[in-house]
Amino acid sequence: MGIYDIYKNSAAPAVRDGAQVPVNDPFMQVSAMAAVTEHLGFGVTSAVTYEQPYTLARKYATLDHLTKGRVGFNVVTSYLPSAAENQGLPRQIEHDTRYEIAEEFLDVCYKLWEGSWEEDAVVQNRETGVYADPTKVHPIRHRGEHFTVAGAGLTAPSPQRTPLIFQAGASSRGQAFAGKHAEAVFIGGLRPDLTRFVTDKIRDRAQAEGRSRDDVKIYAMLSVVVADTDEQAQEKYRDYLQYVDLEASQAIIGGWSGVDLSQFDEDEALNYIKTDSIQSFLTPFTLQSKDKQWTREEIAKHCALGGMGAVLVGSAQTVADQLETWVDEGGLDGINLAYHVSPGSFEDFVEYVVPELQKRGRYRTEYEGTTLRESLYGEGQPRVKDTHPAAKYRGAFVGEPSVADTPSRELVG
Amino acid sequence: MGIYDIYKNSAAPAVRDGAQVPVNDPFMQVSAMAAVTEHLGFGVTSAVTYEQPYTLARKYATLDHLTKGRVGFNVVTSYLPSAAENQGLPRQIEHDTRYEIAEEFLDVCYKLWEGSWEEDAVVQNRETGVYADPTKVHPIRHRGEHFTVAGAGLTAPSPQRTPLIFQAGASSRGQAFAGKHAEAVFIGGLRPDLTRFVTDKIRDRAQAEGRSRDDVKIYAMLSVVVADTDEQAQEKYRDYLQYVDLEASQAIIGGWSGVDLSQFDEDEALNYIKTDSIQSFLTPFTLQSKDKQWTREEIAKHCALGGMGAVLVGSAQTVADQLETWVDEGGLDGINLAYHVSPGSFEDFVEYVVPELQKRGRYRTEYEGTTLRESLYGEGQPRVKDTHPAAKYRGAFVGEPSVADTPSRELVG
Numbered sequence: 169m170g171i172y173d174i175y176k177n178s179a180a181p182a183v184r185d186g187a188q189v190p191v192n193d194p195f196m197q198v199s200a201m202a203a204v205t206e207h208l209g210f211g212v213t214s215a216v217t218y219e220q221p222y223t224l225a226r227k228y229a230t231l232d233h234l235t236k237g238r239v240g241f242n243v244v245t246s247y248l249p250s251a252a253e254n255q256g257l258p259r260q261i262e263h264d265t266r267y268e269i270a271e272e273f274l275d276v277c278y279k280l281w282e283g284s285w286e287e288d289a290v291v292q293n294r295e296t297g298v299y300a301d302p303t304k305v306h307p308i309r310h311r312g313e314h315f316t317v318a319g320a321g322l323t324a325p326s327p328q329r330t331p332l333i334f335q336a337g338a339s340s341r342g343q344a345f346a347g348k349h350a351e352a353v354f355i356g357g358l359r360p361d362l363t364r365f366v367t368d369k370i371r372d373r374a375q376a377e378g379r380s381r382d383d384v385k386i387y388a389m390l391s392v393v394v395a396d397t398d399e400q401a402q403e404k405y406r407d408y409l410q411y412v413d414l415e416a417s418q419a420i421i422g423g424w425s426g427v428d429l430s431q432f433d434e435d436e437a438l439n440y441i442k443t444d445s446i447q448s449f450l451t452p453f454t455l456q457s458k459d460k461q462w463t464r465e466e467i468a469k470h471c472a473l474g475g476m477g478a479v480l481v482g483s484a485q486t487v488a489d490q491l492e493t494w495v496d497e498g499g500l501d502g503i504n505l506a507y508h509v510s511p512g513s514f515e516d517f518v519e520y521v522v523p524e525l526q527k528r529g530r531y532r533t534e535y536e537g538t539t540l541r542e543s544l545y546g547e548g549q550p551r552v553k554d555t556h557p558a559a560k561y562r563g564a565f566v567g568e569p570s571v572a573d574t575p576s577r578e579l580v581g
Numbered sequence: 582m583g584i585y586d587i588y589k590n591s592a593a594p595a596v597r598d599g600a601q602v603p604v605n606d607p608f609m610q611v612s613a614m615a616a617v618t619e620h621l622g623f624g625v626t627s628a629v630t631y632e633q634p635y636t637l638a639r640k641y642a643t644l645d646h647l648t649k650g651r652v653g654f655n656v657v658t659s660y661l662p663s664a665a666e667n668q669g670l671p672r673q674i675e676h677d678t679r680y681e682i683a684e685e686f687l688d689v690c691y692k693l694w695e696g697s698w699e700e701d702a703v704v705q706n707r708e709t710g711v712y713a714d715p716t717k718v719h720p721i722r723h724r725g726e727h728f729t730v731a732g733a734g735l736t737a738p739s740p741q742r743t744p745l746i747f748q749a750g751a752s753s754r755g756q757a758f759a760g761k762h763a764e765a766v767f768i769g770g771l772r773p774d775l776t777r778f779v780t781d782k783i784r785d786r787a788q789a790e791g792r793s794r795d796d797v798k799i800y801a802m803l804s805v806v807v808a809d810t811d812e813q814a815q816e817k818y819r820d821y822l823q824y825v826d827l828e829a830s831q832a833i834i835g836g837w838s839g840v841d842l843s844q845f846d847e848d849e850a851l852n853y854i855k856t857d858s859i860q861s862f863l864t865p866f867t868l869q870s871k872d873k874q875w876t877r878e879e880i881a882k883h884c885a886l887g888g889m890g891a892v893l894v895g896s897a898q899t900v901a902d903q904l905e906t907w908v909d910e911g912g913l914d915g916i917n918l919a920y921h922v923s924p925g926s927f928e929d930f931v932e933y934v935v936p937e938l939q940k941r942g943r944y945r946t947e948y949e950g951t952t953l954r955e956s957l958y959g960e961g962q963p964r965v966k967d968t969h970p971a972a973k974y975r976g977a978f979v980g981e982p983s984v985a986d987t988p989s990r991e992l993v994g
Contacts, residue, residue, distance in 0.1 A: 169635065170732055173989035179715070179733065180985045186712030190737045192643035200612035200647070218633060222582065222667040230605035234613070249990065253731035254635040297826055299599030302592070318666035319583055320592065324603045413710055572593045576586035577662060 169215065170250025172423030175415075176430045179250070185416035188423060195227060202235040209540035211240035211334050211352075217266055218246065218255040221276035222317050228331045229281065229323035237327025237539030237550055242334035243349065245270050248423060267341050272312045274333075274349060274557075279308040281330045282552075283561035284321035300324070302572035306565035320571055328550050330558045332540045347373020348557055352385045352544065356476025360498035363388055367499035379555045385544050388498060389477030390491070391506040391513065394520040398482045405481045408473060408508050414465060417472040424476075429464040437461035475506050484520040491521070492530060582628065583663025585836030588828075589843045592663070598829035601836060608640060615648040622953035624653035624747050624765075630679055631659065631668045634689035635730050641744045642694065642736035650740025650952030650963055655747035656762065658683050661836060680754050685725045687746075687762060687970075692721040694743045695965075696974035697734035713737070715985035719978035733984055741963050743971045745953045760786020761970055765798045765957065769889025773911035776801055780912035792968045798957050801911060802890030803904075804919040804926065807933040811895045818894045821886060821921050827878060830885040837889075842877040850874035888919050897933040904934070905943060 171189050173179035182189050198210045210231070214224060231239045245266035246252070252260040261269070289304035310317040335342070335350035346353045353370055357363035371381040393408065395401040418429045432438060439462045460466075473479050480490045494500060507513035525531035537547040545553070552558045584602050586592035595602050611623045623644070627637060644652045658679035659665070665673040674682070702717035723730040748755070748763035759766045766783055770776035784794040806821065808814040831842045845851060852875045873879075886892050893903045907913060920926035938944035950960040958966070965971045 169639075169735065171735065171984070173732075173984075177988045177990070178984065179718075179720075179987075179989060183713050183715045183718050183733075183984050184711055189713075189735065191639075191735050192646060193640050195609060196612055196640065196643045196647055198612070199610055199614075200616045203613045203616065218636070220631060220668050223631070226582075226604075227606050227609065230609045233605060234609055250732050253729075253990075254735075255633050256729040297824075298597055300596050300602075302596045305592075305596050307592075316666075316669040319586075319663050320596075322582065322584065322602065322604050322667075411710075416710075571584070571586075571591065571596050574592075575590045576592060577590070577666070 169218065169246065170248040170252075170254050172248070172419050173250050174422030174426055174428050175419045177428065181415045181419040182423070185413050185419065187416040187419040195231070198231050198239070199234050202231075202238065207238070207535045207538070207543070209238045209240055209332070209543060210235060211242050211332070213242040213244055213334075215244050215246035215251070216270045216273040217261060218251070221273050221315055222280070222319075222322075224273075225277045225280040226322050228277075229321070229326050232326035232328050232331055233323070237541070239328070240332035240334050240352070240540055242336065242354075243270060243274065243345075244336065247426065249426075263339070264341055267345055269314050270345065272314045276308070276310050276312070276315050276317050278330060278558040278561045279310060279564075280317070280321040281325075281561075282558050283564045284308050285325050286563065286566060287325070290324050303570045305571050306568055307571060307574055308565070309569075328539050328541050330552050330556075332544065333552075333556075333558075343370055343373055346370055346384065347375075347379075348377045350384055351541070351552070351556070352387065354504050355386060355388050357388050357498065358478050360494045360496075363494075363498040363500070371499070377555075377557075379553070383553055383555060385501040386499070387502045387504040388494065388500050389475050389506050390494065390503045391474055391477065391479050391508060392487050392517055392521060393479065393481045393508065394484060394487050394516050396483065398486055401482045401486070405473075405479070409469075412469055412472040414468045414472070417468040418464070421468065421471055429468065432464050434465060435463055438464060438467065473508055477504075477506060484524040487521050488524040488528060488530075491525065492528070495530075582631065582659065583661040583665075583667050585661070585832050586663050587835030587839055587841050588832045590841065594828045594832040595836070598826050598832065600829040600832040608644070611644050611652070612647050615644075615651065620651075620948045620951075620956070622651045622653055622745070622956060623648060624655050624745070626655040626657055626747075628657050628659035628664070629683045629686040630674060631664070634686045634728055635693070635732075635735075637686075638690045638693040639735050641690075642734070642739050645739035645741050645744055646736070650954070652741070653745035653747050653765070653953055655749065655767075656683060656687065656758075657749065660839065662839075676752070677754055680758055682727050683758065685727050688725070689721070689723050689728050689730055691743060691971040691974045692723060692977075693730070693734040694738075694974075695971050696977040697721050698738050699976065699979060700738070703737050716983045718984050719981055720984060720987055721978070722982075741952050741954050743965050743969075745957065746969075746971075756783055756786055759783055759797065760788075760792075761790045763797055764954070764965070764969070765800065767917050768799060768801050770801050770911065771891050773907045773909075776907075776911040776913070784912070790968075790970075792966070796966055796968060798914040799912070800915045800917040801907065801913050802888055802919050803907065803916045804887055804890065804892050804921060805900050805930055805934060806892065806894045806921065806926075807897060807900050807929050809896065811899055814895045814899075818886075818892070822882075825882055825885040827881045827885070830881040831877070834881065834884055842881070845877050847878060848876055851877060851880065886921055890917070890919060897937040900934050901937040901941060901943075904938065905941070908943075 171179040172182040172187060175181055181187065194212050198212065201210065228239055228241050249260045284306050286304035290300050291298045305320050307320045308317055332351050333349050334352045334354065335346040336354040347370060355366055357366065367386050370384055370386060374384045375381055393401050393405045395404050422428055480487050491503065505517060522531055526533055536542050537550065539550040541550050584592040585595040585600060588594055594600065607625050611625065614623065641652055641654050662673045697719050699717035703713050704711045718733050720733045721730055745764050746762050747765045747767065748759040749767040760783060768779055770779065780799050783797055783799060787797045788794050806814050806818045808817050835841055893900045904916065918930060935944055939946055949955050950963065952963040954963050
């Protein structure tokens with residue numbers, strides 16, 4: 169909800185290079201895409217820092233209805249000072265407070281999605297004209313530190329009820345949040361062996377929350393440059409490199425990390441600098457500090473094509489070999505495929521890599537169910553698992569006051 | 582953003598009868614509908630009482646891009662206490678304060694839509710890699726009583742820039758707001774001659790704001806029951822009547838008006854009761870108090886099929902005659918076609934009434950332009966008129982600080 173303006177203390181590089189600007193509202197495209205696809209899932213990112221949970225819960229429930237259960241919610245707490253300034257705040261809310269707000273925010277959403285309308289509340293009886301049984305629809309009467317929501321949910325239960333919860337937090341607080349709430353986690357990483365430390369830590373967190381280590385599906389950001397032969401792929405990669413814009417890349421890095429790379433000397437090895445902010449945003453780079461000195465130009469060059477992930481270059485066989493290594497050594501459930509050219513990168517992946525992975529039995533050949541959650545957990549599991557924090561609101565209001573026996577408010581004249 | 586729960590001080594009647602509940606998020610359906618239509622416009626209602634203008638401006642700009650300029654924004658200030666209670670407010674914000682907030686809210690949106698990005702800011706030069714000229718993108722630096730927005734808009738200019746502004750306020754303050762901002766106004770009314778007083782008043786307001794009397798297009802809510810003959814139409818009408826649910830209708834009226842009809846005796850003539858709230862919500866009914874005594878049952882019965890508008894019943898000729906009278910005597914630009922059966926009511930209107938009106942030269946046979954605004958104002962006018970309050974921000978930031986010469990914020994460590 170703001171322009172990336174950390175690099176050079178200016179929004180100009182991002183605007184000039186079209187680096188994450190313009191950014192249209194991602195919710196708006198989903199119904200058109202859903203209308204022409206059958207199994208594709210749609211993960212939509214929302215910051216839970218500047219919205220009301222009642223409003224946001226309705227957005228996802230609506231999309232879950234429209235897509236017949238193919239919606240995911242990528243929970244972010246917003247990392248841009250410019251976003252805060254566009255929402256009327258003098259400055260960004262402090263990092264850990266944002267996560268406290270997010271915890272309560274999700275709690276309210278879970279109550280609305282899972283608990284407010286009982287499973288058999290919707291009757292739709294043409295004879296009697298009854299749409300729903302008011303004794304089975306409950307006001308959630310939430311009164312917390314950050315949010316107050318009095319009423320019942322405005323939407324009928326959707327196929328997944330709670331959308332599939334995605335998360336991408338890299339900080340320690342973020343990992344704790346992911347261990348508790350996330351059903352799918354995005355991570356960055358440049359080497360599979362070192363990525364394993366991260367995936368183990370996230371699964372430890374999930375286990376500590378009473379969930380199974382496999383309940384959290386982890387996807388590393390990777391991009392692929394593939395062609396008929398390794399040589400042709402390398403050539404394609406060199407061709408892409410000529411379009412790299414270091415200013416744009418540093419503008420992006422500034423937004424992601426909050427670190428203005430322009431403050432450093434050109435030949436400074438940044439992975440040896442020990443400050444908190446550098447440590448955190450350079451995690452993928454510092455993890456392999458023994459291999460390489462990362463100057464700001466080298467980081468910018470890498471990020472321009474690979475973001476915070478590795479770039480795999482080669483023939484279908486080469487790329488498939490590397491992907492197997494990544495998934496097995498890295499402890500991953502899959503990858504978050506980044507792109508260099510759209511739709512070219514995706515077309516290449518479908519044409520070259522998918523058939524090779526399918527031949528090796530490492531890629532699905534059909535879909536297990538119809539919802540996004542079933543694509544991850546298997547057929548017949550469109551709803552959150554019992555160990556997920558949303559599950560505790562399943563049926564939680566049965567026997568509690570319903571709209572049938574709750575006066576809307578004190579009678580006023 | 583809340584369940585209608587004024588009637589009987591309970592949400593139960595609305596939930597039981599499916600009266601405006603569930604209510605999904607209307608924004609989410611638009612892109613799918615836009616993908617399969619060419620000229621249809623999409624007016625989306627938003628309450629400007631519980632959102633941040635920066636977020637809302639992005640929603641409409643996104644849809645205006647996706648629909649190629651076919652989006653309208655029906656500005657409401659929210660009328661439901663239950664909505665306030667779901668947004669963390671102890672009670673609804675007072676009526677006139679809501680309009681003050683709405684004035685500033687629209688002002689911020691206009692700045693973002695019309696002024697932040699200059700007309701030729703977007704360059705999209707493949708050779709130089711420049712997306713937009715940062716000297717032509719301006720932070721709006723808005724600091725008002727209700728909102729603070731520091732940055733530049735997050736979206737590039739869309740075909741209409743400002744979506745077509747709709748409004749439906751019936752109160753005196755609402756009419757003042759409409760006279761200033763609305764390009765299209767929805768009204769209710771049961772008789773064309775008496776409706777004329779309302780349309781004249783709205784056009785007076787527009788004129789007082791320096792606009793032309795014709796700049797505000799006014800549409801009265803009407804519904805139509807049409808068949809081959811007058812008799813068959815009357816029979817269809819009688820068939821519809823058997824499905825009328827008086828409880829559902831009174832739940833709807835409670836939400837719209839804030840008046841709980843259950844407090845009145847069954848045979849009380851409500852159009853003679855002189856209280857402020859009754860006067861305002863019964864406007865269409867009190868206007869014709871000499872013709873008829875309106876008890877709560879009669880009001881509920883009428884609203885169930887006609888809402889706050891008339892129901893025209895007859896053959897294509899009969900309905901077309903009545904529509905001509907309505908438009909000419911009522912001083913209307915068109916009608917807001919309500920429905921009894923979906924899509925049946927619309928199919929009937931297209932099959933019977935449209936050809937008859939076209940034969941009489943009273944209905945378009947082609948579209949003037951491609952945007953929604955052109956459908957109202959004619960080809961070549963996709964943007965707001967010069968006399969519209971949004972127009973004053975057209976080019977208003979030229980020569981003012983741009984993102985190129987504005988440090989994002991005080992340099993922090």
